[in-house]
Amino acid sequence: MAESANGDHQHTITRPPPTPSPLRFSKFFQANLRILVTGGAGFIGSHLVDKLMENEKHEVIVVDNYFTGSKDNLKRWIGHPRFELIRHDVTEPLLVEVDRIYHLACPASPIFYKYNPVKTIKTNVIGTLNMLGLAKRVGARILLTSTSEVYGDPLEHPQKEEYWGNVNPIGVRSCYDEGKRVAETLMFDYHRQHGIEIRIARIFNTYGPRMNIDDGRVVSNFIAQALRGEHLTVQAPGTQTRSFCYVSDMVDGLIHLMEGDHTGPINIGNPGEFTMMELAETVKELIDPTVEVMIVENTPDDPRQRKPDITKAKELLGWEPKVTLREGLPLMEEDFRQRLGVPKSQNN
Numbered sequence: 001m002a003e004s005a006n007g008d009h010q011h012t013i014t015r016p017p018p019t020p021s022p023l024r025f026s027k028f029f030q031a032n033l034r035i036l037v038t039g040g041a042g043f044i045g046s047h048l049v050d051k052l053m054e055n056e057k058h059e060v061i062v063v064d065n066y067f068t069g070s071k072d073n074l075k076r077w078i079g080h081p082r083f084e085l086i087r088h089d090v091t092e093p094l095l096v097e098v099d100r101i102y103h104l105a106c107p108a109s110p111i112f113y114k115y116n117p118v119k120t121i122k123t124n125v126i127g128t129l130n131m132l133g134l135a136k137r138v139g140a141r142i143l144l145t146s147t148s149e150v151y152g153d154p155l156e157h158p159q160k161e162e163y164w165g166n167v168n169p170i171g172v173r174s175c176y177d178e179g180k181r182v183a184e185t186l187m188f189d190y191h192r193q194h195g196i197e198i199r200i201a202r203i204f205n206t207y208g209p210r211m212n213i214d215d216g217r218v219v220s221n222f223i224a225q226a227l228r229g230e231h232l233t234v235q236a237p238g239t240q241t242r243s244f245c246y247v248s249d250m251v252d253g254l255i256h257l258m259e260g261d262h263t264g265p266i267n268i269g270n271p272g273e274f275t276m277m278e279l280a281e282t283v284k285e286l287i288d289p290t291v292e293v294m295i296v297e298n299t300p301d302d303p304r305q306r307k308p309d310i311t312k313a314k315e316l317l318g319w320e321p322k323v324t325l326r327e328g329l330p331l332m333e334e335d336f337r338q339r340l341g342v343p344k345s346q347n348n
């Protein structure tokens with residue numbers, strides 16, 4: 001019994017102080033983050049994991065179905081006490097207690113995402129729904145890696161985030177570009193309806209060590225072809241442009257976005273723009289000036305130009321890329337030489 005100010009006796013109920021729910025507990029120690037990376041065994045995902053693991057307070061959980069990712073990319077972390085690797089397909093629900101979700105899972109190379117288009121769109125739609133459901137349940141902040149492909153074959157150049165795009169809804173690329181567009185919609189609907197903390201990165205063409213040798217994208221194709229002494233396959237007309245971002249810059253951009261205050265979408269890419277013919281000539285010059293360029297047939301709906309406007313990333317995130325194409329290509333060449341077993345002296 002306790003006595004009140006006016007002398008009345010009152011019954012007081014002594015309760016223990018409220019205990020935070022275990023799911024939200026780590027929010028009390030913001031520096032100690034448990035971070036989920038979907039697609040963490042892939043090219044960008046595994047570089048992101050490397051960077052996140054550098055912080056000794058972070059625990060990192062990777063889920064991957066290994067369709068295009070590989071355990072090899074994570075072998076330095078397997079067995080580490082702050083690291084877990086789960087074979088899981090994001091089209092199935094998942095419950096793990098995390099503070100951050102980097103949702104990267106989806107094949108990104110056109111030959112792989114077109115291989116099973118129904119699965120690609122399921123990954124983008126059902127996979128993103130599952131990750132948003134998880135974010136809602138555990139109170140995590142979620143970042144979606146969307147793509148420059150949401151701009152389609154762009155009629156505005158360079159592409160600003162406000163541009164709505166020029167996308168074929170029924171083409172062979174639609175499973176990916178429309179899939180990512182729906183994923184962005186889902187992110188904003190969960191944000192508006194359920195108050196989920198979201199971040200959306202629109203990733204532009206990225207290259208670097210650990211890309212699959214047979215990935216099929218242009219930089220990895222040209223480097224592998226040059227090292228093997230094969231023709232560089234420039235798809236017609238060769239005047240189409242892309243802007244290539246080195247993977248360490250990309251990963252820094254994603255972390256800046258996740259830990260910043262802006263939902264996005266924000267373009268993350270390198271505005272240095274090259275035609276595919278220029279890229280082929282640069283790779284030739286770097287690796288083997290004697291290899292020849294061969295013009296081959298292109299695929300439907302190939303965007304004719306692509307270059308990010310990164311004003312938002314600079315102003316809102318304080319981020320911009322540092323590595324030029326001429327600095328990044330030799331780093332990728334070195335990695336490809338090791339994996340293909342082509343020492344430098346054999347070519348030049």
Ligand SMILES: O=C(O)[C@H]1O[C@H](OP(=O)(O)OP(=O)(O)OC[C@H]2O[C@@H](n3ccc(=O)[nH]c3=O)[C@H](O)[C@@H]2O)[C@H](O)[C@@H](O)[C@@H]1O
Nearest residue numbers: 108110147149204205206217218221233234235240276302
């Ligand atoms: O690398 C990436 O990050 C992007 O790759 C693809 O987009 P895309 O730009 O079509 O990528 P590539 O297949 O590398 O094609 C780029 C250009 O190179 C050309 N190309 C490709 C391969 C090749 O051997 N030769 C060649 O000239 C293509 O015609 C295209 O114009 C994905 O769809 C994007 O989501 C992803 O962000």
